[in-house]
Amino acid sequence: MQRFRVKQNLLLVNSGTRILLRNVTAFTSQEAHTKTIDKHKKVESELYVAPFAKAQIGTFFQERPSLGNHYKEDQTLQSYLKRHIPPDIFTSKVEPDLHNFGQRVTSEIVDLGQQCDVELPYVEHFDPWGQRIDRLVTCPAWKKMHDISAEEGIISIAYNREIGEYSRLHQMAKVYLFASFSGLYSCPIAMTDGAAKIVENLATEYPWLKERAFGHLTSRQPGQFWTSGQWMTERKGGSDVANGTETVAIPQEDGSFRLHGYKWFSSATDADITFTLARVVGKDGQTTKGTRGLSLFYVEVHNADGSLNNIQIQKLKNKLGTKQVPTAELLLDGTIAHKVSDEGRGVASISNMLTLSRIHNAFASASAMRRVVNTARDYSTRRSAFGSVLKNYSLHVQTLARLEVEVRGATLLTLEAARLLGREDVGTATEHEQMLLRLLTPLAKLYTAKQAMSVVSEGLESFGGQGYIEDTGLPGLLRDAQVLPIWEGTTNVLSLDVQRALMKTKGRALQVWHDDIICRVESAGQHTELSQAAETVAKSASFIIDFAQRHSDVLDKAARDFAYSLSRTFIGALLVQHAVESGLDPTDIYAAQRWCEKDLTPVITNQSRRHFSSNSADLDFQLLFKNYHDQGRL
Numbered sequence: 001m002q003r004f005r006v007k008q009n010l011l012l013v014n015s016g017t018r019i020l021l022r023n024v025t026a027f028t029s030q031e032a033h034t035k036t037i038d039k040h041k042k043v044e045s046e047l048y049v050a051p052f053a054k055a056q057i058g059t060f061f062q063e064r065p066s067l068g069n070h071y072k073e074d075q076t077l078q079s080y081l082k083r084h085i086p087p088d089i090f091t092s093k094v095e096p097d098l099h100n101f102g103q104r105v106t107s108e109i110v111d112l113g114q115q116c117d118v119e120l121p122y123v124e125h126f127d128p129w130g131q132r133i134d135r136l137v138t139c140p141a142w143k144k145m146h147d148i149s150a151e152e153g154i155i156s157i158a159y160n161r162e163i164g165e166y167s168r169l170h171q172m173a174k175v176y177l178f179a180s181f182s183g184l185y186s187c188p189i190a191m192t193d194g195a196a197k198i199v200e201n202l203a204t205e206y207p208w209l210k211e212r213a214f215g216h217l218t219s220r221q222p223g224q225f226w227t228s229g230q231w232m233t234e235r236k237g238g239s240d241v242a243n244g245t246e247t248v249a250i251p252q253e254d255g256s257f258r259l260h261g262y263k264w265f266s267s268a269t270d271a272d273i274t275f276t277l278a279r280v281v282g283k284d285g286q287t288t289k290g291t292r293g294l295s296l297f298y299v300e301v302h303n304a305d306g307s308l309n310n311i312q313i314q315k316l317k318n319k320l321g322t323k324q325v326p327t328a329e330l331l332l333d334g335t336i337a338h339k340v341s342d343e344g345r346g347v348a349s350i351s352n353m354l355t356l357s358r359i360h361n362a363f364a365s366a367s368a369m370r371r372v373v374n375t376a377r378d379y380s381t382r383r384s385a386f387g388s389v390l391k392n393y394s395l396h397v398q399t400l401a402r403l404e405v406e407v408r409g410a411t412l413l414t415l416e417a418a419r420l421l422g423r424e425d426v427g428t429a430t431e432h433e434q435m436l437l438r439l440l441t442p443l444a445k446l447y448t449a450k451q452a453m454s455v456v457s458e459g460l461e462s463f464g465g466q467g468y469i470e471d472t473g474l475p476g477l478l479r480d481a482q483v484l485p486i487w488e489g490t491t492n493v494l495s496l497d498v499q500r501a502l503m504k505t506k507g508r509a510l511q512v513w514h515d516d517i518i519c520r521v522e523s524a525g526q527h528t529e530l531s532q533a534a535e536t537v538a539k540s541a542s543f544i545i546d547f548a549q550r551h552s553d554v555l556d557k558a559a560r561d562f563a564y565s566l567s568r569t570f571i572g573a574l575l576v577q578h579a580v581e582s583g584l585d586p587t588d589i590y591a592a593q594r595w596c597e598k599d600l601t602p603v604i605t606n607q608s609r610r611h612f613s614s615n616s617a618d619l620d621f622q623l624l625f626k627n628y629h630d631q632g633r634l
């Protein structure tokens, strides 16, 4: 009997008859085949050909989502930069670089980022002869991210200042394009930027520091480029740094110090240098408690021979996400360090680093949102369900459009913080702008981090089950986003930081915030489509000022809602202003309108519901603890 190889993967189904040809390479008889064909020939039009026999996995494969040039696909970024950077500088220096980088991000860097997610860092604690070495091993893709960061000038652009105050915007635009694809290399970049800012600011008092480190931190040569850590958190906690820091610094005869302590979360442990806080031990062997006892120290992580500077890596942290980043518990056991602040001025001195890392955090949040929304947008053109591609379903498009509004708002807020930082960098920021920057930094960090959590989560949902599958790279985005509201200050800690910024200026910063908003939305009143949004924003700003004046006694309890109100109202103003100044593009107008339909002032809404009264505080406590108390656990 003549035999032949089955050519098609066919499960033939006809009116309930199923003939399964099980094996891809199966041979069957010509006769049997002919019979089957004959049987079905007559009813070919009714024949349903289900493709499961040969390959066993079917023939339909969902086309994967893909991203184009990440810069060119971002209308908000482009139009914001065009608005703020003089045209000749923009066209000659900024746009071509961002264009190239936008291409590099979605063609080369995306895969490297994925590799960082797979090849996680680990520590070799001992060499084969039992010697403790604590060698941190990172993957080639992580190292490549280091080199790319240097080549692309991700730090250097901001400090070489080739284009003056616009350098910071240029740099942060790159950070924004890079962060969510960088395999979390954005973390060491944030710390390194903060370190460069500290070193630059301390140049007069500590010229040796600038000479030693600045060139490395801002180098474009991969072999010369240093990254920095920021080791602040200890076992007693990351928020209450003043009371949580136990590390002591013992003065040495040569003017240096030896640090002894335990750093509980030290991110990017492969850094070359770090800044850290410790308490100087006085001649009486005592240290000073609280903030007044904390000083800032500069540490080089490795000795000249590559061994660690009396540092033991106890373990790498087992985190929910950001596993790509080697975050470690470190024992400092006589680590050589150099004091770079006056005694007791540690927190104030490291605050420069906090400002930078919080702004980077906001860009990382905006970046994660942008990546998810652009990917979901592309996917909606490739994925069909119920007879049509998803982009044809207005419910689906409405869901993504709501996310797009969030991303645009977050992008404008973070870019505005970067613009002000650029002016502060070069010393042209007015006093008002400095106050505004001080206020916008915690606001941008806290608000965009929360947006990122919800936008990334909703974005993943738009992929259906695929959004839950690891090797699509999508779930990692959600896990990694969860760190954004936590590190560099939680939402509540930052809400209190907002209060600190307001108190320090005796409320002037709030007035500046208000006046700035009014100025931004003023001209929108003449555009019919925007007048309502502009009015809402202006009224909200005034209500908030009024609230702060009349209810200063509840500001601590209202701190979170207050910070949200400042953020939402400010973003509303930015969206309205952007719509006007970008030439009244209908999508910009629509984004501003949609944003301003939100409750811009939850603090006022919740005040009217008496959320901040002492009665509510008692009820909140009862709600949470009554049962716990009843169980005898309180």
Ligand code: UCC
Pocket (backbone or CB within 6 Å): 184, 187, 232, 233, 237, 238, 239, 240, 241, 242, 265, 267, 291, 319, 322, 325, 327, 347, 348, 349, 351, 352, 354, 355, 483, 486, 487, 488, 489, 490, 493, 497, 500, 504
């Ligand atoms: O713990 C962390 C890791 C979490 C897990 C992450 C996993 C790793 C994965 C990473 C992969 C990507 S991260 C660290 C989180 N911790 C923080 O960010 C600190 C949060 N806490 C704060 O921000 C607090 O508000 C403190 C530490 C700043 C408060 O300290 P004090 O000592 O109570 O502060 P004072 O007394 O209010 O301020 C001391 C000085 C003042 O200056 P003078 O004396 O001149 O008035 C303040 O004005 O510092 C100044 N200052 C600031 N200046 C305080 N905060 C600021 C600021 N934000 N900007 C400017």
